[in-house]
Amino acid sequence: MDKLKKMITELGEIKEGNVLKVDSFLNHQLDVSFLYEMGEELYSLFKNKEITKILTIEVSGIAIASMAALYFKVPVVFAKKTESLNLDSDIYKSKVISYTKNKEYNIMISKRYLNENDRLLIIDDFLAEGNAMRSLLALAQESGASVEGIGIAIEKGFQNGGAFLRSNGYNLKSLAIIDAMNDDKIIFRE
Amino acid sequence: MDKLKKMITELGEIKEGNVLKVDSFLNHQLDVSFLYEMGEELYSLFKNKEITKILTIEVSGIAIASMAALYFKVPVVFAKKTESLNLDSDIYKSKVISYTKNKEYNIMISKRYLNENDRLLIIDDFLAEGNAMRSLLALAQESGASVEGIGIAIEKGFQNGGAFLRSNGYNLKSLAIIDAMNDDKIIFRE
Numbered sequence: 001m002d003k004l005k006k007m008i009t010e011l012g013e014i015k016e017g018n019v020l021k022v023d024s025f026l027n028h029q030l031d032v033s034f035l036y037e038m039g040e041e042l043y044s045l046f047k048n049k050e051i052t053k054i055l056t057i058e059v060s061g062i063a064i065a066s067m068a069a070l071y072f073k074v075p076v077v078f079a080k081k082t083e084s085l086n087l088d089s090d091i092y093k094s095k096v097i098s099y100t101k102n103k104e105y106n107i108m109i110s111k112r113y114l115n116e117n118d119r120l121l122i123i124d125d126f127l128a129e130g131n132a133m134r135s136l137l138a139l140a141q142e143s144g145a146s147v148e149g150i151g152i153a154i155e156k157g158f159q160n161g162g163a164f165l166r167s168n169g170y171n172l173k174s175l176a177i178i179d180a181m182n183d184d185k186i187i188f189r190e
Numbered sequence: 191m192d193k194l195k196k197m198i199t200e201l202g203e204i205k206e207g208n209v210l211k212v213d214s215f216l217n218h219q220l221d222v223s224f225l226y227e228m229g230e231e232l233y234s235l236f237k238n239k240e241i242t243k244i245l246t247i248e249v250s251g252i253a254i255a256s257m258a259a260l261y262f263k264v265p266v267v268f269a270k271k272t273e274s275l276n277l278d279s280d281i282y283k284s285k286v287i288s289y290t291k292n293k294e295y296n297i298m299i300s301k302r303y304l305n306e307n308d309r310l311l312i313i314d315d316f317l318a319e320g321n322a323m324r325s326l327l328a329l330a331q332e333s334g335a336s337v338e339g340i341g342i343a344i345e346k347g348f349q350n351g352g353a354f355l356r357s358n359g360y361n362l363k364s365l366a367i368i369d370a371m372n373d374d375k376i377i378f379r380e
Contacts, residue, residue: 028277029303030252030266032259059248062220063256063266069222076220076253087218113219 001041001175005188007034008154014181018128018156026125026153027060032067038175039067042123042151045173046072049148051121053077055114055140057107057132064153065123072121077114079107079136088112092142094135107135109143116144127152127174130161137170154178157189191231191365195378197224198344204371208318208346216315216343217250222257228365229257232313232341235363236262239338241311243267245304245330247297247322254343255313262311267304269297269326278302282332284325297325299333306334317342317364320351327360344368347379 013021025031042064051072056065057079069076080087088110097104114120120140127133133150140147147170155162155174158181165172177189203211215221232254241262246255247269259266270277278300287294304310310330317323323340330337337360345352345364348371355362367379 023277023300024302025265028267028270028300030256030259030268032256032266033263035256036260059252059268059270062249062252066220066222066225066253066256069220070226073223075215076222077218078220078249080218080249087213110213110218112214 001038003034004038004153004176008176008178009186012186014183014186018159018181020154020156020178020181020186022154026064030063032063035064035067036070038064038153039069039071041175042068042121042173043071046121046149046151046171049121049171050119051148052117052119053114053121053145055079055120055122055136056124057081057136060125061123064125068121068123068151075113077109079109079139081105081107083108092139094138094142096132096135098131107132107139109139111143114140114143114145118143118145119148120145121148122150123152125153127155127161127165127172128159130159130164133161133165149173151175191228193224194228194343194366198366198368199376202376204373204376208349208371210344210346210368210371210376212344216254220253222253225254225257226260228254228343229259229261231365232258232311232363233261236311236339236341236361239311239361240309241338242307242309243304243311243335245269245299245310245312245326246314247271247326250315251313254315258311258313258341265303267299269299269329271295271297273298282329284328284332286322286325288321297322297329299329301333304330304333304335308333308335309338310335311338312340313342315343317345317351317355317362318349320349320354323351323355339363341365
């Protein structure tokens with residue numbers, strides 16, 4: 001998606017540890033009109049998959065998943081990272097090991113909102129090593145739902161998540177794939 | 191908003207400690223078409239306020255704030271609850287004391303995304319005691335932005351947040367106000 005590449009080039013900031021900061025439109029301040037365009041693009045990529053539900057993970061996946069869901073006319077379910085009084089006791093739960101943040105956490109989804117009749121589109125803002133995505137896929141598998149597609153805004157193609165998912169047969173589409181980045185330049189995959 | 195009251199009545203579950211669970215459409219699974227209608231309703235309530243930015247707080251405020259922002263055609267900024275590599279070092283920060291969860295946490299907003307030229311609409315899913323809201327207002331005040339309105343999906347009118355905000359002159363509108371609830375019944379304010 002050319003407009004996304006342009007916005008990453010113009011507004012993205014590269015920080016230590018391969019961190020790409022795009023918080024002026026995607027991770028802290030949200031350019032919702034543009035997120036709506038990304039939702040439309042994701043719809044055009046997956047509209048023939050008879051999606052019944054969009055699955056994402058809190059926090060930054062929620063806005064873009066919601067915009068896509070307006071096009072698909074299906075609900076969003078977001079996996080939670082924190083225990084809460086509000087969460088059912090009957091849940092799917094999976095551990096995420098975040099190497100970059102050097103910590104472990106659980107993601108959880110109530111069993112009420114995911115089942116074997118669901119045809120899922122998983123949407124997230126970033127894909128890097130794909131650790132959170134693997135845990136999300138484990139929850140989907142446990143529920144019996146089918147994963148019809150994975151839509152990502154920004155894939156860091158120089159990390160391993162994308163290669164892992166594609167080699168395992170997932171229908172992964174990323175709106176922008178970064179093959180290399182340094183202080184001077186971001187190189188996108190054609 | 192009659193449809194919201196109807197959905198709360200039909201789908202809400204009341205749990206110990208005055209917890210109203212609406213996670214089938216607002217807090218875990220998101221009924222985005224309905225959230226879009228709530229966004230339109232919030233737009234109709236505040237459209238004459240020359241809003242430049244919608245402010246909310248992660249997690250559950252993000253989807254409804256984003257839907258409203260599609261109508262207002264302004265960005266959303268969400269306050270963060272967790273430190274991250276992605277967050278600027280130059281931030282507004284305020285402590286929230288959550289009595290119900292019996293814990294303290296900080297909320298943070300990068301100074302880049304809030305300033306004295308902003309005319310804010312603050313949107314959140316729930317208002318109960320209003321502790322998180324007070325901290326959000328403190329951040330807004332520190333930035334010099336003006337708070338032109340506060341739009342809430344569900345206000346628990348039997349708790350103190352709403353009365354505090356109204357008595358302090360804030361233009362608070364809630365799409366549904368619950369005056370009392372027990373296992374049998376939810377009573378809404380007219």
